[in-house]
Amino acid sequence: VSEATYETAIIGGGIVGLATALALVRRGTGPLIVLEAEGRLAAHQTGHNSGVIHSGIYYRPGSLKALNCTRGREALYAFCQEHAVPYERCGKLIVATQESELPALDALAERGRVNGLEGVRRLDRAETRQFEPHVSAVAALHVPQTGIVDFAVVAQAYARVAAQQGAVLRTSAQLRQVRSRDGLFELSTSGGTVRARHLINCAGLQSDRVARMCGARPRLQIVPFRGEYYELVPARRSLVRHLIYPVPDPRFPFLGVHFTRRIGGQVEAGPNAVLAWSRHGYRRGNVSWRDAGSLLTSLGFWRMARRHWRMALAEYRRSWSKAHYVRALQLLVPEVTSDDLVPAGSGVRAQALDERGQLVDDFCIQSAERAVHVLNAPSPAATASLSIGEEVARTACAQFYGA
Numbered sequence: 506v507s508e509a510t511y512e513t514a515i516i517g518g519g520i521v522g523l524a525t526a527l528a529l530v531r532r533g534t535g536p537l538i539v540l541e542a543e544g545r546l547a548a549h550q551t552g553h554n555s556g557v558i559h560s561g562i563y564y565r566p567g568s569l570k571a572l573n574c575t576r577g578r579e580a581l582y583a584f585c586q587e588h589a590v591p592y593e594r595c596g597k598l599i600v601a602t603q604e605s606e607l608p609a610l611d612a613l614a615e616r617g618r619v620n621g622l623e624g625v626r627r628l629d630r631a632e633t634r635q636f637e638p639h640v641s642a643v644a645a646l647h648v649p650q651t652g653i654v655d656f657a658v659v660a661q662a663y664a665r666v667a668a669q670q671g672a673v674l675r676t677s678a679q680l681r682q683v684r685s686r687d688g689l690f691e692l693s694t695s696g697g698t699v700r701a702r703h704l705i706n707c708a709g710l711q712s713d714r715v716a717r718m719c720g721a722r723p724r725l726q727i728v729p730f731r732g733e734y735y736e737l738v739p740a741r742r743s744l745v746r747h748l749i750y751p752v753p754d755p756r757f758p759f760l761g762v763h764f765t766r767r768i769g770g771q772v773e774a775g776p777n778a779v780l781a782w783s784r785h786g787y788r789r790g791n792v793s794w795r796d797a798g799s800l801l802t803s804l805g806f807w808r809m810a811r812r813h814w815r816m817a818l819a820e821y822r823r824s825w826s827k828a829h830y831v832r833a834l835q836l837l838v839p840e841v842t843s844d845d846l847v848p849a850g851s852g853v854r855a856q857a858l859d860e861r862g863q864l865v866d867d868f869c870i871q872s873a874e875r876a877v878h879v880l881n882a883p884s885p886a887a888t889a890s891l892s893i894g895e896e897v898a899r900t901a902c903a904q905f906y907g908a
């Protein structure tokens with residue numbers, strides 16, 4: 506292998522790409538390069554999320570999400586401890602605000618038990634108030650495994666360790682074209698050409714396009730959903746001690762607006778889940794004609810729209826009207842007012858949609874010739890990253906070396 510030729514190229518320097526790099530360098534699979542489009546690592550989903558280390562309570566038993574979240578969560582806590590990344594295992598409440606939500610709350614507790622969570626406790630109204638004095642609840646679940654961390658800091662730490670073990674990390678290198686020649690991929694990027702024997706696609710919001718560039722025909726496409734946050738003004742942070750979540754609507758992969766204490770002490774509210782017309786649509790008015798066009802010309806999109814238009818309208822209403830947003834938050838903490846909240850940025854989720862118009866619920870990792878594509882890695886993929894990295898590395902080694 507000559508100097509400019511790598512055994513493996515990973516496309517995407519987010520937390521999944523970097524965790525995969527870590528898993529591969531540990532296996533000693535040969536020269537490895539991570540190609541990142543932006544001028545810095547963790548520039549998209551990894552640097553724009555809620556910073557919650559999820560417990561694994563929500564996910565269908567046996568799913569990749571359930572398996573990798575519970576495994577990845579503990580591996581992440583251990584990694585943060587070992588590499589001095591600040592984190593806190595603070596626990597969270599999932600709150601039923603009306604009697605009709607109690608069966609769903611009990612179903613979640615049972616799911617948590619099946620997923621191996623110990624110590625999840627059902628709290629009555631008075632016990633809930635001991636944890637969170639300002640919460641309005643009929644009952645709640647206390648989930649002790651949940652924590653908080655800054656995932657951009659985690660990703661930097663993965664990058665540091667991977668680089669120490671020989672991985673090359675190249676930023677400002679957006680993959681633009683892939684040619685296959687003499688058993689090698691020739692990767693044209695905005696930062697020059699790189700040759701690699703194998704390719705692993707961890708391109709998040711662009712993962713379907715990168716897969717197509719490589720000649721794969723994924724039967725799904727990425728739909729961007731923006732999540733907009735507010736933040737409690739410092740004088741009102743005492744309204745929330747830890748993390749307060751609603752009982753989620755099982756028809757959607759999103760958790761509903763919630764309160765999250767950040768590792769830096771701020772308290773965030775959100776995120777909502779608004780269909781974005783640009784894969785980098787961090788602001789309301791952002792439209793990319795290419796991204797909007799690929800949605801509007803896909804049958805899957807229209808099937809999804811027909812099924813979920815009511816929910817989409819409610820999300821748009823909460824996006825455009827602070828009063829509507831605040832009303833959703835007041836279901837959890839009635840004392841919170843519009844004056845207590847200031848806008849606090851946003852993130853864009855990469856959510857895969859299949860041809861039938863279904864939002865793909867589970868993580869999706871597909872093998873192709875000399876390549877592996879990570880085609881759906883939404884929340885809790887940051888929590889699960891070390892386990893997903895292992896899973897991708899295992900899939901890659903089986904595919905590339907039959908091992």
Ligand SMILES: Cc1cc2nc3c(=O)[nH]c(=O)nc-3n(C[C@H](O)[C@H](O)[C@H](O)COP(=O)(O)OP(=O)(O)OC[C@H]3O[C@@H](n4cnc5c(N)ncnc54)[C@H](O)[C@@H]3O)c2cc1C
Nearest residue numbers: 517519520521542550551554555557680709732852886888
């Ligand atoms: C609003 C929001 C809240 C969330 N909250 C949580 C949470 O609390 N807990 C949790 O566990 N998860 C959460 N998530 C999910 C989590 O952030 C993602 O699952 C995770 O960051 C995915 O990592 P990734 O590496 O796949 O994607 P990304 O971080 O998006 O990385 C993909 C990278 O690929 C690069 N790339 C794209 N195209 C190319 C190209 N052509 N060439 C080179 N590079 C390219 C991009 O620039 C990007 O850096 C949240 C996500 C969002 C958006």
